[in-house]
Amino acid sequence: MQMIPVQKNEYYHVAFEDLTHDGAGVAKVEGFPIFVPNALPGEKGKIKITKTKKGFAFGRLIELTEESEHRTNAPCPIYKQCGGCQLQHFSYEGQLAFKRKQVKEVLSRIGKLNMDEVTVHPTLGMKDPWNYRNKAQVPVGEREGGLVAGFYQQRSHEIIDMEKCLIQQAANDEIVQAVKNICSSHGIRAYNEQKHKGWLRHIMVRYGVVSKEIMIVFVTKTNDFPHKKAIIDEIISIYPNVKSIVQNINPKRTNVIFGDETNVLWGEEYIYDYIGDIKFAISARSFYQVNPEQTKALYDKALEYAQLTGKENVIDAYCGIGTITLFLAQKAKKVYGVEIVPEAIEDAKRNALLNGIENAEFAVGEAEVVIPEWRKQGIKPDVIVVDPPRKGCDEALLETILEMKPQRVVYVSCNPATLARDLEVLERGGFKTMEVQPVDMFPHTAHVECVSQIVLKEAAGPK
Numbered sequence: 001m002q003m004i005p006v007q008k009n010e011y012y013h014v015a016f017e018d019l020t021h022d023g024a025g026v027a028k029v030e031g032f033p034i035f036v037p038n039a040l041p042g043e044k045g046k047i048k049i050t051k052t053k054k055g056f057a058f059g060r061l062i063e064l065t066e067e068s069e070h071r072t073n074a075p076c077p078i079y080k081q082c083g084g085c086q087l088q089h090f091s092y093e094g095q096l097a098f099k100r101k102q103v104k105e106v107l108s109r110i111g112k113l114n115m116d117e118v119t120v121h122p123t124l125g126m127k128d129p130w131n132y133r134n135k136a137q138v139p140v141g142e143r144e145g146g147l148v149a150g151f152y153q154q155r156s157h158e159i160i161d162m163e164k165c166l167i168q169q170a171a172n173d174e175i176v177q178a179v180k181n182i183c184s185s186h187g188i189r190a191y192n193e194q195k196h197k198g199w200l201r202h203i204m205v206r207y208g209v210v211s212k213e214i215m216i217v218f219v220t221k222t223n224d225f226p227h228k229k230a231i232i233d234e235i236i237s238i239y240p241n242v243k244s245i246v247q248n249i250n251p252k253r254t255n256v257i258f259g260d261e262t263n264v265l266w267g268e269e270y271i272y273d274y275i276g277d278i279k280f281a282i283s284a285r286s287f288y289q290v291n292p293e294q295t296k297a298l299y300d301k302a303l304e305y306a307q308l309t310g311k312e313n314v315i316d317a318y319c320g321i322g323t324i325t326l327f328l329a330q331k332a333k334k335v336y337g338v339e340i341v342p343e344a345i346e347d348a349k350r351n352a353l354l355n356g357i358e359n360a361e362f363a364v365g366e367a368e369v370v371i372p373e374w375r376k377q378g379i380k381p382d383v384i385v386v387d388p389p390r391k392g393c394d395e396a397l398l399e400t401i402l403e404m405k406p407q408r409v410v411y412v413s414c415n416p417a418t419l420a421r422d423l424e425v426l427e428r429g430g431f432k433t434m435e436v437q438p439v440d441m442f443p444h445t446a447h448v449e450c451v452s453q454i455v456l457k458e459a460a461g462p463k
């Protein structure tokens with residue numbers, strides 16, 4: 001058995017060599033890895049061990065003795081308390097390089113790809129990597145009789161009030177504050193997680209960056225709404241861009257934000273926004289990318305990798321409200337979109353109509369169930385696009401892709417580890433990964449999005 005060379009609560013002087021996938025510095029003591037938030041590769045410092053596990057330990061940075069040239073002052077005053085961003089202390093240039101390195105590393109280690117044969121491009125960053133999020137989703141609590149809305153203090157259930165988040169659109173911060181203050185003035189009680197009592201659990205705000213339309217969602221424990229008329233009247237009298245006010249009811253003792261029931265309180269069921277020239281209707285529960293500027297860059301790359309000429313049949317798996325589907329439809333013969341959330345498919349159909357797109361067809365269901373059905377019905381895609389959640393593609397879907405043998409697969413991924421795992425399956429089944437483009441959808445956080453082009457080996461030509 002390997003001896004653990006460090007002890008809890010002891011101090012060590014270490015050199016940081018790398019970053020973990022979630023942005024913590026990695027140092028080693030006698031080859032034993034220690035993960036320390038807020039430390040950067042190339043730095044040295046004194047740490048205190050906070051926890052030991054069988055194969056690794058966690059530490060806290062006490063002082064730096066050598067700083068990286070990429071260290072920068074995190075501009076957010078609550079950066080360390082919040083935990084929503086992990087890389088604000090890292091220069092933006094350094095963040096982009098780290099994300100590319102991380103993608104290369106997992107493709108090689110987990111995907112077993114021959115990295116001499118795959119091009120991983122430099123991460124596509126933002127010119128101004130701040131105020132990019134179009135959605136705020138904040139828990140609500142109580143302090144001295146009034147409401148607070150912000151974030152959970154790291155490793156606690158305490159809600160810290162937040163007036164400004166530097167990665168949010170300013171409009172979102174303003175509306176969250178206003179809604180909180182209006183509710184406070186009407187004596188609205190916040191939900192208390194421990195006691196499972198109270199009413200207002202979360203406030204969500206969605207902002208159409210191009211349309212300027214705003215949706216407000218009240219997530220509440222019960223389906224009543226004290227002072228409903230007064231609260232709504234006050235909101236809409238101050239904010240004419242609010243087009244939709246919705247209540248979602250979540251009666252469960254859970255840390256899942258949304259419940260199953262959603263009711264429109266005022267205005268429309270959805271707001272509109274644009275990505276490029278395409279107009280989208282977005283309802284409260286539908287997935288919609290949070291960084292619209294980078295979404296356009298991501299979708300343009302997906303379209304480039306799909307290499308459409310107008311003659312192709314395309315499948316868009318995990319299509320959400322049909323965002324990528326409608327981009328593809330402009331250049332393909334026909335596109336089939338599939339998505340598990342019924343409301344998102346309703347939005348997708350509405351979005352096709354809204355844009356006069358007639359060559360897109362949508363189905364509700366699990367991609368791993370619906371696409372094998374399509375195969376049985378004789379649908380033969382030339383290109384398959386997948387954009388799964390963090391857990392990646394279901395095995396049954398990958399199996400079906402191998403059987404369907406499209407000329408190209410375009411894989412959009414928000415988790416490089418599951419992307420790498422799935423690419424290995426596709427490579428073993430006769431496909432070859434050609435290019436991977438990391439896109440910085442979430443600056444200052446450790447997340448990275450990638451779009452990859454994978455081709456059928458016969459189509460790729462001899463190696």
Ligand SMILES: C[S@@+](CC[C@H](N)C(=O)[O-])C[C@H]1O[C@@H](n2cnc3c(N)ncnc32)[C@H](O)[C@@H]1O
Nearest residue numbers: 287318319320323339340341366367387388389
């Ligand atoms: C990362 S989002 C992508 C959405 C869309 N392509 C976009 O860019 O807006 C993943 C989507 O997959 C959906 N989803 C999750 N599991 C699924 C499954 N097994 N089959 C189909 N869709 C699923 C989610 O509801 C979500 O809309």
